[in-house]
Amino acid sequence: MTKPLKAAVIGAGAISLQHLPFLQKSEWAELVGVCDLSPVSAEIAARKFGSSGHFTDVATMLEVAQPDIVHVLTPPQSHGALVSMALSAGAHVICEKPMSPTAEEADKLMAEAAAAGLHLIENHNYRFNDEVVALQRVIAEGRIGAVREVDIRLALGIRDEGSRFADTNVVNSIHGMPAGVLHDFITHLSYLMLDLAGVRHFERVIAAMSNHGGGDLFTFDDLDALLISTNDPESGPETDAVPVHGRMRFSCRTSPDLFSIVVRGEDGQAATDIFHPFLDVMVARPGGEQLTPIVNHLVNGTSLARSGMRNFGRKLLQHTPYHGLERFLDQTYAAIATDRQPPVTADHVLDAARLVDQIVTAGSAGSGANR
Amino acid sequence: MSKIFVTGATGFLGRHVVNQAAAAGHEVVALVRPSSSARVLAPAEQTGNLTIACGDLSSRAGLTEAMTGVDAIVHLAAVKGGDYFSRFAGTVIGTENVLACATEAGVSNLVAISTFSVYDYGERKANTLFDESFPVIQDPTGRDEYAETKLYQDELYQRFADLTGNRMVMIRPGMIYGENELWHPLLGGEFGPINLRVGFKVRPPITYVENTAEAIVLATAVLLDPASAESVDDEVINVVDDDLPTNAEYAKRVSALIDAPSSVPVPLPIMQGVAKVGAFINRRAFEGRAKLPSIALPDQVDARFKPFRYSNEKAKRLLGWTPRYSLDEALARSTAPDERAAPTADSTADSTATATA
Numbered sequence: 001m002t003k004p005l006k007a008a009v010i011g012a013g014a015i016s017l018q019h020l021p022f023l024q025k026s027e028w029a030e031l032v033g034v035c036d037l038s039p040v041s042a043e044i045a046a047r048k049f050g051s052s053g054h055f056t057d058v059a060t061m062l063e064v065a066q067p068d069i070v071h072v073l074t075p076p077q078s079h080g081a082l083v084s085m086a087l088s089a090g091a092h093v094i095c096e097k098p099m100s101p102t103a104e105e106a107d108k109l110m111a112e113a114a115a116a117g118l119h120l121i122e123n124h125n126y127r128f129n130d131e132v133v134a135l136q137r138v139i140a141e142g143r144i145g146a147v148r149e150v151d152i153r154l155a156l157g158i159r160d161e162g163s164r165f166a167d168t169n170v171v172n173s174i175h176g177m178p179a180g181v182l183h184d185f186i187t188h189l190s191y192l193m194l195d196l197a198g199v200r201h202f203e204r205v206i207a208a209m210s211n212h213g214g215g216d217l218f219t220f221d222d223l224d225a226l227l228i229s230t231n232d233p234e235s236g237p238e239t240d241a242v243p244v245h246g247r248m249r250f251s252c253r254t255s256p257d258l259f260s261i262v263v264r265g266e267d268g269q270a271a272t273d274i275f276h277p278f279l280d281v282m283v284a285r286p287g288g289e290q291l292t293p294i295v296n297h298l299v300n301g302t303s304l305a306r307s308g309m310r311n312f313g314r315k316l317l318q319h320t321p322y323h324g325l326e327r328f329l330d331q332t333y334a335a336i337a338t339d340r341q342p343p344v345t346a347d348h349v350l351d352a353a354r355l356v357d358q359i360v361t362a363g364s365a366g367s368g369a370n371r
Numbered sequence: 372m373s374k375i376f377v378t379g380a381t382g383f384l385g386r387h388v389v390n391q392a393a394a395a396g397h398e399v400v401a402l403v404r405p406s407s408s409a410r411v412l413a414p415a416e417q418t419g420n421l422t423i424a425c426g427d428l429s430s431r432a433g434l435t436e437a438m439t440g441v442d443a444i445v446h447l448a449a450v451k452g453g454d455y456f457s458r459f460a461g462t463v464i465g466t467e468n469v470l471a472c473a474t475e476a477g478v479s480n481l482v483a484i485s486t487f488s489v490y491d492y493g494e495r496k497a498n499t500l501f502d503e504s505f506p507v508i509q510d511p512t513g514r515d516e517y518a519e520t521k522l523y524q525d526e527l528y529q530r531f532a533d534l535t536g537n538r539m540v541m542i543r544p545g546m547i548y549g550e551n552e553l554w555h556p557l558l559g560g561e562f563g564p565i566n567l568r569v570g571f572k573v574r575p576p577i578t579y580v581e582n583t584a585e586a587i588v589l590a591t592a593v594l595l596d597p598a599s600a601e602s603v604d605d606e607v608i609n610v611v612d613d614d615l616p617t618n619a620e621y622a623k624r625v626s627a628l629i630d631a632p633s634s635v636p637v638p639l640p641i642m643q644g645v646a647k648v649g650a651f652i653n654r655r656a657f658e659g660r661a662k663l664p665s666i667a668l669p670d671q672v673d674a675r676f677k678p679f680r681y682s683n684e685k686a687k688r689l690l691g692w693t694p695r696y697s698l699d700e701a702l703a704r705s706t707a708p709d710e711r712a713a714p715t716a717d718s719t720a721d722s723t724a725t726a727t728a
Contacts, residue, residue, distance in 0.1 A: 013456065013460075014454075014456040014457075017455065017456060038464050038467060039467070040463055040464065040467045040523065040527060041459075041463075041464060044459075044463070044523055162453070164457075168405065168406050169404045169405050169406050169429075170427055170429045170430065315662075316657075316661045316662065316663075317657060317660050317661055317662075318660060318661075
């Protein structure tokens with residue numbers, strides 16, 4: 001085991017409660033600082049999670065605590081300046097999504113990191129969830145053949161009473177991003193889409209972002225996007241030159257909350273849901289064309305029943321949809337500590353940022369947004 | 372009379388504090404969130420002693436200005452629902468903002484509202500005297516987010532009180548009940564589809580909301596009177612009513628008045644035993660990672676149901692308070708609130724005397 005990496009956190013808000021438990025217990029990390037503009041937030045987070053220091057000023061923390069890695073967990077508009085400060089202080093950076101409002105800014109920050117010989121990593125936590133890992137395995141094993149379509153649908157009650165996005169007393173800063181609240185989720189949808197489709201770029205993006213609920217608080221509350229990759233050799237090193245279609249939906253008008261993913265290949269399809277975990281694989285089964293539907297139902301029915309039992313245990317043991325974050329952090333810290341390539345690379349981050357840009361640009365056109 | 376700044380002013384307790392303080396002649400600045408209606412403060416408005424300050428404690432914007440010139444802060448605001456961070460932001464960061472702005476505005480008197488939830492119920496034997504000397508939780512692990520965040524809030528109160536020249540009286544109400552708030556977790560809890568009422572002769576530390584509000588208004592007056600301020604400065608005062616009923620009696624009375632959940636009585640030792648077995652299995656099999664319902668956690672069971680002999684002697688002695696309304700009167704007022712407290716169609720405190728914080 002190498003020496004633990006000294007870790008510091010900027011921003012002790014809600015998402016820090018997902019990062020700090022890892023930093024408290026990981027053998028790869030030693031928590032040396034928590035910084036927040038609210039002194040009591042920094043102090044109590046440091047106390048709860050065993051940090052050796054707490055600060056209200058970032059520059060002071062970087063100077064005093066000398067972290068090897070800084071987690072930037074503040075509202076997105078502040079990411080750029082804080083990432084730059086941490087990189088200038090010689091620290092690798094793990095930044096919450098969205099790292100930047102535009103791909104251009106992400107490019108600039110990534111260039112700064114490259115020039116300093118440091119890693120700048122955006123949190124792509126859902127790529128590391130059990131269900132997504134299972135889908136990746138199904139694809140990698142060739143069980144559904146070459147991927148032709150990926151559908152990702154996220155439904156969240158962002159306008160419901162009690163939602164932090166719907167609070168008119170304290171307007172959530174995400175409303176100020178180019179896609180408004182959608183910007184809080186669109187990075188997840190984009191990196192998952194690229195990862196599961198196995199492409200680095202979609203040449204054609206047709207998107208509609210809407211504000212179906214109206215009012216001045218939300219710029220958009222709905223996304224419908226169709227993505228088509230022709231697998232142009234210029235856009236990436238794909239080996240199977242087949243077109244891939246992606247469908248991306250965000251809705252706050254359907255319930256319950258869900259995060260469903262369906263991947264369709266030339267030989268079958270696999271489906272899961274990050275919020276309601278299961279794995280359903282529909283492929284050609286032994287017994288030929290006549291028996292395949294029956295075998296698929298039996299196999300997937302059994303799998304669904306097992307998922308029900310497993311999800312009860314998950315609920316009991318607090319294995320929440322955030323569990324991928326711990327795996328992401330663990331693999332990232334292990335890679336940096338042993339001088340290997342982290343699992344989320346600069347290409348992953350920039351490809352996702354460019355796709356977000358494409359969707360926002362296409363989706364904003366003619367939307368009549370509240371701006 | 373004095374000028375006081377009240378947070379949580381339109382809340383279940385706050386509205387009574389504001390209305391009673393205004394009726395007692397205090398000039399009240401009530402902090403109201405932009406999206407909240409101040410109609411429940413109509414009685415205070417009618418006295419001419421009310422000013423509405425519009426603001427939210429998650430931001431310091433305008434708070435200092437709204438507090439400038441007041442004699443005391445009566446801090447009632449706290450978040451009772453939501454996840455840990457929502458409660459932390461609303462209760463702890465909110466209090467940090469209130470106290471920082473009070474300091475900036477030169478306000479040195481604080482009436483701090485705490486809760487019985489911060490007491491450590493596992494520490495003492497059942498049926499012993501429960502007064503202000505009762506120990507407070509040292510480690511909030513095992514208790515709920517409400518207790519944890521209120522404990523941090525108490526820490527901030529104490530730091531404010533420790534600043535030179537500042538005075539604080541801390542009020543800890545028991546289970547506050549009143550209109551629309553007659554059923555309470557201290558009576559029992561949901562366990563799947565069943566409502567369990569735990570214990571047969573447990574007398575929960577109930578206090579009727581108007582009685583509690585009166586204690587707070589009296590505490591404010593005592594703290595602001597130079598002749599008596601010393602007597603309550605840096606004191607913790609518990610507030611519970613006289614003649615506490617058993618939870619069975621209370622549940623029966625309440626069930627006759629409202630559509631209360633039907634409940635199954637469970638002896639306290641059985642519930643304590645179940646919780647201990649659950650905690651043992653959780654420790655041994657799951658390294659304590661399993662999240663069990665709060666009614667099945669040993670510390671929570673003690674906090675909610677362990678019987679004690681609650682004292683309100685200190686509140687009576689230092690504040691000159693006696694619970695004005697008996698259980699009968701309180702239940703009657705809760706189900707048919709006093710006409711004077713009801714909002715009138717054309718009376719909205721929002722429309723007049725509004726200062727924006």
